[in-house]
Amino acid sequence: MSTKIRVLLAEDELALAQIIKESLETRNFEVIHGKNGEEAFDFFLKENPDIIVLDVMMPLKDGFSVAKDVRKINKNVPIIFLTAKSQTLDVVDGFAFGGNDYLKKPFSMEELIVRMQSLLGRIENKTNDDTIAIGNYLFYPIKQILVHNYKIENLTHRETALLQLLIENKNEIIDREVILKIIWNNTDFFSGRSMDVFITKLRKKLILDTTIQIINIRSKGYKLTC
Amino acid sequence: MSTKIRVLLAEDELALAQIIKESLETRNFEVIHGKNGEEAFDFFLKENPDIIVLDVMMPLKDGFSVAKDVRKINKNVPIIFLTAKSQTLDVVDGFAFGGNDYLKKPFSMEELIVRMQSLLGRIENKTNDDTIAIGNYLFYPIKQILVHNYKIENLTHRETALLQLLIENKNEIIDREVILKIIWNNTDFFSGRSMDVFITKLRKKLILDTTIQIINIRSKGYKLTC
């Protein structure tokens, strides 16, 4: 199972396609580019991408039509439409043809990535218990290791326990006291200092994906986001 | 913060309604059942559901009519129509009345659930606290950052809380006292001074889009506009 997410991008404006492709590649997506609807559909059949981004207006075969044919074969792969028209009708049509989201041009890369991650997120995080995906790391609590791009980083027991607690409560604040009670079984001053040290250690070991952050909420606790 | 998703189901065929209700409940949805259009609309007003599933043909008030009235009050809640007729015309009408998707009877529960999840996923991402567009900034309350043109600006917890409150009440005045009570849990003189400081900090961090303004209404409170 490769960690890179494979994106099929169907876009006839080559300059735009290039920009999107490069932006996505810097974020560790693999991008397959079809220059028109037919080519895109061919690539879909051959490459089995994880997510599809379709321009609506394209030569040979429009985006809606591609989506319709894709859905005959695969009901799950997320589809995002890019549309220059802003009419509601288009948007509605997109959903009717099996799209999951749409973006009006012009759009920012941030927006596209957010939407993609949202659609992927629902599928992605269903990995099993002894492997947890976190950003573009894989975390194996039982083995006490973090894997990034096939490179293994060993974790100690305390590091593992702390990271697991943070991941189990991803995007939520965990009170300092709660962490201390669970992992150190003790909320005194020195345990607090110790926790700080381990937070530092984890931040260092997670530095290869900058989207992962362990955020401190002063006087409350910590929150892991990605 | 993952409370049950609340579904309003409007369906006059009681046997079918019961099947849908039970299926959804086993999947951890909470279901409110209206036996006709009027009852359904009443429930909508009282219960503020997360998603609405409307049979089109119902006594007293049909599904389209319910959708039309719902949309007067709430433009975001996803609406799915159930229709026995298979004409495209109906479908188009459904979208015209503000529906987001439709299912032809007979349909499988799997299909209904997939459609529901698809719509909920999208909405979650728009209204949910993950990403909020504000002017040409993107605000990520969970990550405590503001992004402008790919440039990241870190926010502290207080800054995040205050900005989120302002954005949630965009274009409306929030009373000083309300802000102080919610964020500082305290309305004394010093908290007031502290709030002033944070208003200044936010204004500075939002300076890259001059259309965004935090306006003071003397002796009342603040209003964020953009």
Added chain:
DNA sequence: TAAAGTTAACGTTTGTTAACGTTGATAATG
């Protein structure tokens, strides 16, 4: 006796307090 975890020391960040400047509404004055 290495490796893991804790303690200690010190640097950095965050939120509060304080001091003072600016603005706007109302009242007093010529």
Added chain:
DNA sequence: CATTATCAACGTTAACAAACGTTAACTTTA
């Protein structure tokens, strides 16, 4: 009636203390 005085509300900056981050020395554990 226009001008000025006054005062409270708000804005801005900086100083400060507490919380947190980081590094390294030290102690414990397997």
